[in-house]
Amino acid sequence: MTNSGNGYVTYTTNNNIGTIEFYHPKGNSLPGNILRQLADAITKAGLDDKSNVLVIKSGGEGAFCAGASFDEMKKISTEQEGKDFFMGFANVINAMRTCPKIIICRVHGKTVGGGIGIVAASDFSIAHTKASVRLSEISLGIGPFVVGPAVGRKLGKAAFSTLAFDAKNWYDSEWALHNGLYNKVVDTVEDLNSAVDEISSDLASANPDALTQMKDIMWQSTGHWGPTLEQRAEISGRLVLSDFTKNYIKSFEEK
Structure with missing residues (x-):
């Protein structure tokens, strides 16, 4: 468990279910320290004999x-700093991709940018009906380059391009369900917790070897993602230095 006033990442196990929770006081945003802790927690949880299935929540x-x-x-202030920052997202996605355990994502609220990458990199996602989504990167002058492979794999190119280019608008949970980002949508927090508990318990009691083989099959043809996501992080790291992006962030904060 890592916990501080700047947010936290925790990992707990119960009944062969591992739960990773992240939190940041600014809307569960993802600064570098949270991204590093999250990637590390996923990697370690994948090796933990006490869990057969993982749940990611915030x-x-x-x-x-x-x-x-x-x-x-x-x-x-430099392209290297920019690349290092966006590699945080790349490392989380790659940790989820290479984790030998099925990952369930519990989505209780709105999700933006890199958060959509986390949902897309999970193996099964359950969301609250109010969990709308938006890929806002184009508005920032960057683009959803690092999360693109995960989101495109889950939704397909047409739905990914809808989110990527219509960057100022929110798409509701039914749209996300229809296009494959969510596997199930429920109406209340109680229903969300019950649905996550039910599937995680079912999978935790399944044959771990069968789950690992399923994970491997589902993620076939993604072995190139390591260098691909690094290249995407370089692109984002360069674009984040643009006057367009800096002016956007400044105007956003002044609102």
Whole structure:
């Protein structure tokens, strides 16, 4: 468990279910330290004999994830710093992809940018009906380059392009369900918890070897993602230095 005033990432196990929870006071945004802790927790949980299945969730009652941290993006001053920041997202997605255990994502609220990458990189996602989604990167002058492979794999190119180019608008949970980002949508937090508990318990009691083989089959043809996501992080790291992006962040904060 790592916990601080700047957010936390925790990992707990119970009845062969591992639960990873992340939290940041600014809408569950994802600064570099949270991304590093999250990737590390996923990797370690994948090796933990006490869990057969993993659940990823976020804390609080607001957004599931507000995406990249504006506080950190505005401090980036070199292309290397930019690449390092966006590699945080790449490392989380790759940790989820290579984790030998099935990952269930519990989505209780709105999700933006990198948060959609986390949902898309999970193996099964259950969302609250209010969990609308938006890929806002184009508005920032960047583009959803790092999350693109995960989102495109889950939704297909047509739905991915809808989110990527219509960057100022929210798409509701029914749209996300229809296009494959969510596997199930429920109406209340109680129903969300019950649905997550039910499927995680069912999978935790299944044959672990069968689940690992299923995971391997589902993620075939993604072995190139390591260098691909690094290249995408370089693109984002360069674009985040543009006057367009810096002016957008400044105007957003002044609202």
